[in-house]
Amino acid sequence: MVDLELLTELVAFHKYGTLSATAEHLMVTQPTVTRGMKKLEQELGVSLFNREISNRISLNETGLLAAAEAQKLLQAENNFTEKILNFDRLSHKITISSIAPGPIRLIDAFKNQFTSHLELNHQLIKLENILTNLQTLKERLIFTDKEYNTDEVESMYIGIEYIGVGIDKFHPLAQHKSVSFKQLAGLIFLVVQDTGPWEKIIEEHIPAAKFLYQQDLSSMRELSQYSNFPFFYSNLTEETPATFERFSNGNHTKLPIVDKNNKIEFYGTYLKKDRQLIQPFLKHLIQIWPK
Numbered sequence: 001m002v003d004l005e006l007l008t009e010l011v012a013f014h015k016y017g018t019l020s021a022t023a024e025h026l027m028v029t030q031p032t033v034t035r036g037m038k039k040l041e042q043e044l045g046v047s048l049f050n051r052e053i054s055n056r057i058s059l060n061e062t063g064l065l066a067a068a069e070a071q072k073l074l075q076a077e078n079n080f081t082e083k084i085l086n087f088d089r090l091s092h093k094i095t096i097s098s099i100a101p102g103p104i105r106l107i108d109a110f111k112n113q114f115t116s117h118l119e120l121n122h123q124l125i126k127l128e129n130i131l132t133n134l135q136t137l138k139e140r141l142i143f144t145d146k147e148y149n150t151d152e153v154e155s156m157y158i159g160i161e162y163i164g165v166g167i168d169k170f171h172p173l174a175q176h177k178s179v180s181f182k183q184l185a186g187l188i189f190l191v192v193q194d195t196g197p198w199e200k201i202i203e204e205h206i207p208a209a210k211f212l213y214q215q216d217l218s219s220m221r222e223l224s225q226y227s228n229f230p231f232f233y234s235n236l237t238e239e240t241p242a243t244f245e246r247f248s249n250g251n252h253t254k255l256p257i258v259d260k261n262n263k264i265e266f267y268g269t270y271l272k273k274d275r276q277l278i279q280p281f282l283k284h285l286i287q288i289w290p291k
Helices: 003-014 020-025 029-043 062-090 102-107 127-135 198-204 219-224 241-246 272-288
Strands: 094-098 118-120 141-144 152-161 165-166 190-192 210-214 231-234 252-258 265-269
Touching: 003 020, 003 062, 020 029, 062 241, 094 210, 094 272, 102 118, 102 190, 102 265, 102 272, 127 141, 127 241, 127 265, 141 272, 152 272, 165 265, 190 198, 190 219, 198 265, 210 219, 219 241, 231 241
Parallel strands: 094 118, 094 141, 190 210
Antiparallel strands: 141 265, 152 265, 165 231, 165 252
16 A cells, blocks of 8 residues: 555645655655655556656656545545544534524523533534535534535524614614614624624625624623624524623613514534434424524
8 A cells, every 4th residue: 555645745746846845845855755756656666757857857647647646545534534533522412513603602502401412613614614514524513594405414494593783872773663774874883703694794784884893702792881882682692691791781772673684594404314313402492592
């Protein structure tokens, strides 16, 4: 069997183009790479390089093919290792992530009501990583804003998230029973840094607004309490301690946003082979999901 380290050297050479650059990237000496490439040729029984020019080599057509196939093999080996490690780590629990923070914050607030052993990932997942993360078992459940149905993956509809605004009690809008996105035009909002799809929704539908994105959640809570900037909450976060704290000093009024664009439908997405583990948890979650 070909040594994977030799294949790593070949892939690096294909990427960086010279022995010196390959050695620098791999943090080894240039003679080490030279010996490795010769050894790889001996093990395969083929020539991988053009050596017509003195002191300079390049991949021939066989070498280019070998480098491309080596890249695939190394990726497969990495996926294999990751999948086995993740399976062992997840065998006794449900690891959960989401494309938006609401579902995770809701589960965290009511975590003691679930019998399942849960591990919550508060870092939002990117859309392009959903299927890969499930297939490599990084997560066993991901909350998505669309339904998936493939040979391996399926989704269960959970419910809707919508947002409201905490607005200064002396602002004229605070006297309303509800507002639309357009009525919030021109305001400056405090917003948590990573809100997933909500970021696009509020930026597209609140005209001429400015958003002060906050990375640190503790700073966000303090600014929400002691400034008159409006901020958002949702039906999923309304009863959480963080939201309660924001409204605790009475400076802001809760104001529902009634707008056709104010909603995200959530689905629990998981591997079909995990159906018996995941569906009972999701059915319990549906029961406590705020309407």
